[in-house]
Every structure is written in C-alpha cells, then in structure tokens.
Amino acid sequence: MMGWVQIRTSARLRALYGAVQDEGVPNQLLDLLEKLDSAEQAQKAKTASRDGE
Amino acid sequence: MSAEPTSFKREMLATLPSLRAFAVSLTGKHDKADDLVQDTVMKAWAKQSSFEMGTNIKARLFTILRNEFYSQMRKRGREVQDSDGAFTERLSVHPSQYGSMDMQDFKKALAQLPDDQREAVILIGASGFSYEEAAEICDCAIGTMKSRVSRARTRLQDILKISGEADYGPDAVSAQVTTHNHSF
DSSP states (O other): OOOOOHHHHHHHHHHHHHHHTTTTTOOOHHHHHHHHHHHHHHHHHHHHHHHHH | OSOOTTTTHHHHHHHHHHHHHHHHHHOHHHHHHHHHHHHHHHHHHHTTTGGGGOHHHHHHHHHHHEEEHHHHHHEEEGTTTTTTSOOOOOOOOOTTTTTHHHHHHHHHHTTTTOOOHHHHHHHHTTOOOOOOHHHHTTTSOOHHHHHHHHHHHHHHHHHHHHGGGGGGGTTTTOHHHHHHHHHH
C-alpha cells in the first residue's frame, strides 16, 4: 500500500517529465533527422544506380 | 533489401520527446539537453546497422545519451555541471495540476539527490523503463537499480515530509496516478 506522500511524489515526477515531453521536439532536431535520412536515401540511390550499370 | 527504410527514423522520432526530457533531467538546461540529444541522434544514426531487428531502440538511445553525457562531463569537468541538475530551469509548459510553490519544492528535493539515484528514479518513475532496462541503460545490476530507486524514493519523501507535505492529504492526486501506480 503506497502512502499519499509516495503517490504524490510519483505523480509530480511524471508531471515534471511530462511537461518537457509536451514541449515537443525542436525544429533543429527534426531537421537533423531529415538531413540524415535524405543523405542516406541519396547514398542508397547512388549505390543502386552504380550497381545497375 | 526489403527492410522498411524509414522505420528507424520513425522509432527515433517517437522516442525523441522522452529522450529529451531525460536529457533535461541530466543537464538541467534545455540548450545543453538539445545539444546532447543531437549528438545522440548522430551517434545512433551512424550505428544503426548494429541495431538488430527487435532491438529496444528506446533503451539503446537512452544508453547512448547517458554515456555521451558522462563522457562529456569527464572531458569538460565542471563546465558541463554548471546547474543543480534535474528540472531546475523554467519549463515552457508548466505542470498545471500543481501549484508552482509545490513544484519548486519538489524540484529542489530532486536536485538534492545523488546523480545515480536521481537518474534511477527518473528512468523507472517517469521514462517508463523496467528495472531490467534501466539497469542496462546505467550499466549496473538489477538489484543495484532497485536499491537506488528505493533510496531515492525514501529520500524524496523524507524531504517532502519535512517541508510539511504529509499534512496535505490526498486532495490533488491526479487521475493518472490510479492508472499508472504500477511504476515507481
């Protein structure tokens, strides 16, 4: 049986963490992921076309 | 090659908000946390061929981020550790179900924990990892992880009791507690 203090501690930890999560992901991070992905796709396409020759 | 080309990216995207919250809890600063997440994303991307099918990508990302944080700390010494750690900085989204004084006390209590206990209680109590996963992320035994969480919890409760917390009673406990009381 958890005491009230323990339950409140747990809920507040999640609230604090959740507040950062709810801020969303900054654009610079999303841009980075897009760049990494498109660089990889381009690399794959290049390799594929070279293999096809 | 029949592997879904963007599934790794999709899993990363899904993990980023939680990974970022963990980074803020480690660094105490949003700008440093974002740098740390960025380094982690680049490292993980370079290593993605080693992420086998069925790998727990979330746990792997947390592991990489945590290792990166401590290795940067070692390299730069105190410079990185220029805050009290934890969520000391003002949050752009305020946890609304609590009064700001209430949360200030809690942040201070969290900041007073030793680093290993704070990260343990956050991974288990907020990030949603199992003890086994958290132990793997922190490279320690499951028993060690359990005792860190238990000590952190006791300590947080003691600090809050001293500040008069025990008199409050069950008033503001939110509905999510009853649905999430398995953790922590």
